[in-house]
Amino acid sequence: MCRPRARDVRRRTLLRGAVLAPLAGPAAGCGDLARTTGLGDFVRVAVSWSAAELAAFDRVLDRRRVDDTELVPLGDDIGAALGAATTGRPDVVALPRPGLVTGNVEKLAPLPDEVWRDAYDRVWRPELPTRRHYALPFKIAHTSVVWYRRSVFAEHGLRPPDTWRDWLELNESIIDRTGVAPLAMGGGDGWVLAGFFANVLLRHFAGSYDALLAPHDARLWTSGEVRAAFRMVADMWGRAGALSGGADRALVQQFPDAVLEVFLYHRAAMVPAPDFAESVIRQFGVLTDDVGTFTFPAGPPGAPLVISGDLLVLTAPASPAATNLIRYLSTPDAPVPWIRDTGGFIAANPSTDPRHYSPTLRRLAEDLRDNDVRFGLSDQLGRLGGREGLQRVLQDMLRDLADGTPPHTAAETAAASMVEAEERTR
Template sequence: MLSSRRAFLATTGTLLLAGCSSDVLGLRRAVRVAVSWSGQELRAFHKVLDGLGTLDYPVEVVPLGDDISTAFATRSTRRPDVVMLPQPGLVPRHLDDLEPIPDDLAPLGRARLWKDLLVHDGTTYGVPFKTAHKSAVWYRPSLFQQVGVQPPRLWSDWLTLNRTLTQAGVTPLSLAAGDGWVLTDFLENILLGIAPSVYEGLATATDPRPSQQPQFAAALRLLGTMWSAPDVLAGGVKESLVQQFPDALIEVFGHRRAAMVLASDFAEPVVRSFAADPNDIGLFTFPPMGPGAAAPVVVGGDVMVLQEPTTDDARDLVRRLSAPTAADPWIKEGGFLVDGRVTGYSPELTRLAEQLTKPGEQLHFDLSDRLGRLGDINGLWRVLTDFLIEVGGRGAAVVPGAVDDAVAEMRKVEEG
């Protein structure tokens, strides 16, 4: 899930340290931790490290942003020992670079959300650190009340809600199309909502071919119905295409030029920073696609992996960060969920956490991550960006042709 959401409130290219670098002091070698976070998220992670207490070794944090995968490229003594990987789907492709997780931590990687990604041939290669709920929609309740509408119970209700808002002179959606993963989140929720078996089949296939699945085209048609509606997107397609994740949140809660935004739990700090009224923050989750259907729940997250050869200090740090209370400082900051935990959050995030732990809830991991190159910036991201350009605000009549074009473009990606 690489994205500029990693730049959240600010960006930084500065190397930040917890403790002191052993390269400077000539003492015990530092444990180097590669992260994709910056800004508020990076500051929150440092608070987590500070909360671990006095360590027998220094910890050096290396912010790599969207280039986090380069952590696996270097073989020098400066290579990271621990990688906080925002794309768990990369784990199977880097098994030769990784050390197994210590036996006492291995059960954490075998939880229902993670085992298909982190366990290979019976060996666990990662530990979950941060969970992301990717089926959340943030909105302003006061605006809904003003127009006389409620959060949607079904997909069709959402389309009706958008039309009602538009007729009242309110722009329904803010869309961070500058971050392609936001577009894939939309499609993934729809596909999971209409065809969970197809979603899971694509996620686990050795040679996935979305273009060959009729349900993939059906999901595109449904998505096109929403995006093609006139005046549904704040700033239209042109502004949506250059709008990144934090800006889309600010559009709703800061500039107040849109009613709602599809945004994961980690949006919370930005939402609270820019909301004019802290009590005017609402959240609903992606609705079922039809009566009797289950609501889609798409999940992502960041996992800790150990690069080989590892050290006892690196294992110790992963063990400490895996402790049940280790993330408390970040949870207090907001925008952080721990798999299996339902306490300590804001009311909005508590709702999301409870859904992720609800017995019988069908949770499915981020499909674009599972698709590998097919789901990345040159794959599904680009296909959906072109799809948005073709349908955005232009009316339902353009959708069938745009769907055909998107399927054909996806087929080229698969064959490439």
Template sequence: MTASGRLRRRALLRAAAAAGATAAAGCSRAEPSVQVAVVWSGGELARFREVVAGYDAGVQVISAGNDIDAFLRARQLAGTSPDVAILPRSGLVVEYARRGWLRELTPAASYALPPGMADLLSADGRRYGVWVKAAHKSLFWYFPSMLPEPPRTWDQLVTLTRRLGARARAGDGPAPLAVGAADGWVLTDWFENVLADVAPPGFYEALAHGEADWRARPVQVALDRLAELWRVDGAFPGGGRRALLTQYEESVIQVVYHRRATMLFEADFVDDVASRFRRGPERPETFRFPGARLADKPLIVGGDAAVAFAGSARGAELARWLSGGTAFEPWLRAGGYLSPNVSVPLAGYRDAVRRRLAAELRTAEVVRFDLSDRLPGPFTGSDGVGIWRIMQDFFADVTDGVAVGEAVRRATGQLATGARSAGRGR
């Protein structure tokens, strides 16, 4: 074993020991018997605990933080895997299944999904996960008082950004766009929406499966479009370099509290932040990510999936219960939850925004699942690596004035190299 390998193994062992100590510190003989690891914290964690309080056996919920992959690898190495984990990336489900870490699952009879999601949690023809929470990732957020008429096509969005950017440079209004470019996943969400709009049928899926070239024309066109918008002078509060230091939550605050920007692109979970920080009675509204034509509206979804670890029959039972149409009713009633299960009645949604989004999941002709969440290994992206870092480099290039052709050439080369290193793609 190399020195770096020994250091990595020691780090994993330390993490496993810390995880075991954390679990032991919060558990006694009288405490819950089924253990669930989640990425959620704060309000989401509290809501999920309300959900599992309705299960007919005790459940202990552990928040593993944003890097749940590292947490679970450490627990697996230590032989202390939880019974169930809620994973934010479908690629992890497939990877863990092929490593033999997971138990095959059978969902509840009421489990029904939009097209394009059903097979993402399967490996070698067997299902190893069930979707329990969805994210609608094709939304722009704005205040009607600041933007009476939202753009309906991509060209209208670019024209509006140029007009508002000129006003912002003159000190006559807020910047057109807020973007949390310090979080690379925000930029990959932009890319995925544009790619879904411009790519020919089958290309997006082929890219996800490692069967298409990252230097192909559709990827170039998508990056060209992003460059067209992102390089607009005055597009972001403080400029592109400041945007690269702006995290996702801060970008929401720039719109809903400081009103330093007019529009924000991100998923339905924006309103979790907006509800905490907005000032005054006006609520932000949404419009769909605009496509090339009036009829084109990309629909990208993400989601969280429950898996049961090998050897845990109780974990498989809990995961099956979570896949049912009624398990998440407490969270549904409280608001802030979008179900991937299209059998859940629309009338069950408390807030009008998610009721509309749930209806869109039922009626959309084409649903694409978050591309970066499906990529293998480090290519899937995390802080400073993978597709997240590549998109941040591209954003830096186009906002710093690098010629678009050169910026696209660099990005597609990095993407192709990342795919090859992960063993998926060209």
């Protein structure tokens, strides 16, 4: 019988889009044919991760000591993995948004019952309402985090803010005293801006946030509280000197570069970024003692936190080998190599030993455990003017601020643009 050879399947990196490649020609060897058709015990795993995160997941797979997997990095094209033909489809897909699960259930195989834990229900069940389990929560991200350089705060007698007003005053103090900008922003990645807005809205006006996630009139975007959130964001971003390099630079800067603005180049004091910013910081040998975090300031006490997360699914029909891989990845110890060696990973499995986390990630994991949470607005697939609607509108708002538009006007334009974006997609 034709079986894949270990040296053929050990290579885990394919060109982007290879999951859609056509069937191999008749001269292909058995190993090549198995990779192309998905025959035998071979498992193809498609992910959106890249760079350090991709390498970290590769180490997670390596720990199995089984040469039967191939890793397919698709980046933002991960949705194409579920539309691939049978001859080229992956067996396991890591999806970065719950909406991608609920919108593609007919293409998925149900998971073994034993991989679901009751502890998942609090966070994930509202996003995965089907009676059968079609997705395994693997990674949860705390996205209500602001990272800051402790040395700047200590040198100038500054402290993390407790309220929004405190944060505005802190920014003024940093501008006046330190010679660096208060904030670095990776606006080239629209999800960074959407995450910032989601935090302002959820942490201050949770009722309006939840209303946007339910069926609603598109004009809700111009209601009082939502407009107030746009104004709060515009006021902070539009302050001269607030953003490292100005709004123009923030528009083209990617997420990792914004983190490095603070911790490597020392041109900013703070960067709003999810917990996985830790993996970027670690790559450049930043002293742990100089890395601090605070939670995005809130209005009412007990305001929910914003989260995101990655889920693993089986494409239908699922092979025994792919099902066994899911079983392995559901165990508490499976993500330990990522947590220990790369950082920036909080396991969705609450039984993962917290001693593997850095002190910073341990605190953030406890924060998620002890507080109410909501998924970010951009995680709501097919709503809110399309998945990228909010991101695009916020980039336009930042562009208006860069062009000198007053914050109040930029905020009003953004709110009205979201009404138009949502009406176009209905």
